[in-house]
Amino acid sequence: MMFSLFLSATSCSSDVDLGFLELSWLKIVFLGVVQGITELLPISSTAHLRIIPGLLGWKDPGSAFSAAMQLASIAAVISYFWQDLKKLTGATVRAISEQDYSNQYFRLAIGLLIGTIPIAVAGLLLKKSLNGCNSPFRALIVVGISSIVMSLLLGIAERFGKRDRVFNQLSLSDGIWVGISQALALIPGVSRSGSTLTAGLFLGMERETAARFSFLLGLPAVILAGALELHTLFKAGLDVNGWITLIIGLTTASISAFAAIYSLLHYLEKYSTWAFVWYRLAMGIFLVVSVVTGFLPN
Template identity: 55%
Template structure:
């Protein structure tokens, strides 16, 4: 691994790729980050098939800001309502207000992810991290495909976001911790957990995205701080900026597509896709097609 691919212990392989390749990967990252199909898996598969190096965990983590922009834009009416509704409730000292309670639950549900994220940060972002191995990613894809299939098959999907509770939020928050394992997917883990709580499919996706806002924001800010502290070059920041712009646009398109699919069909297309991706990865490693 070259010195440019590892900046003070951070895997910054995206610098070697250059702006054009990072823009292409930004499209892939933006689409897969918010669909329940694992962006990490695709960030390992696509470069490998094209003969490019792994862009690194720092790139994937920094792309959280693109996902944040897309989620806030798409769910702006929800975000605005919860923010200003909570502020108004605090001014009235009405702590039983539903918008205030739901906003509080979102932050409380983020605490498990923050705790485990801090504990595992060095391992997750280290150059050559074993957690980014194709074996781990492939197995995670298959396990999550099975979990999503069970949620789709055995749950009623009748509840709406209006009647969720703190317990529901904490359960989905705990499921979010699984996203620290590459291949699990934050969107996939939280959507699956929400479906197990019998939420309607589109409501489960809405819950997943709204609950994930603090986690996405914190992950992005943390990674930007780490890159700044590590002394990322001006070229590196420029290349990262290109990826962020492209990823933001594709992430918004991904949310729109996901909501249409869940409203009109179900999550079965993602179950099948995840399972096939997992099988492909394990087979490719076993046969030596991918390293």
């Protein structure tokens, strides 16, 4: 039965899960599209890269693949938010040269950098547990419970958030608090985009502003995590075919990530996040019930 392949032994090297090496390039292209879309929507890319291969009877591509694929969102975020990044960078440089440390954009930029520290520290501490073969963090029951919890939190934030703060009203403290929530995304099923969007709504941000802030805050974390994962894969002795496989996945993921940013921001300008709340709740319940009943192995 196809589900018997779900948690079969993966290719491992130096305790790194290299299951993606057993997938064809066509499957990698498909997973790249999935990664690009789900990485920037509040529905957890890690969860989908864990679930979809199992449902299709494919090998689990592994957490190393999931982490490296996050680099695909960098090009999309930088190109889409180039004006925001240029404004933040220019204001920060001017503030430092003029010693105007009360400048709002300077403080916001510092907040974005400080907000990266929690996930960077937690990621380093949990690296072996997260990336090892058959990591308990990637168990379907963990993904399912995480999805349910985050759907409830997003629903509460949507219901009670004031949504009266726009981007030019954000501050250093926003970067810190949203950054702390971002660290929770190390748990598969939580979603980096979902946790930061939820935190932004709790802090009173408008939906579109919360999503925009979430994307910008994620840049340093994604760059650090992706670079570290590429270094790990290099040390693991990934061959030429393996690197080509990653490049194929990154290329397709980058294209779909840009489409995901455009779609989400325009969607949130007009609609609420309830569609994501119900989707995540349904996905979480399905996974928990499937594991408990034995329909899917944990």
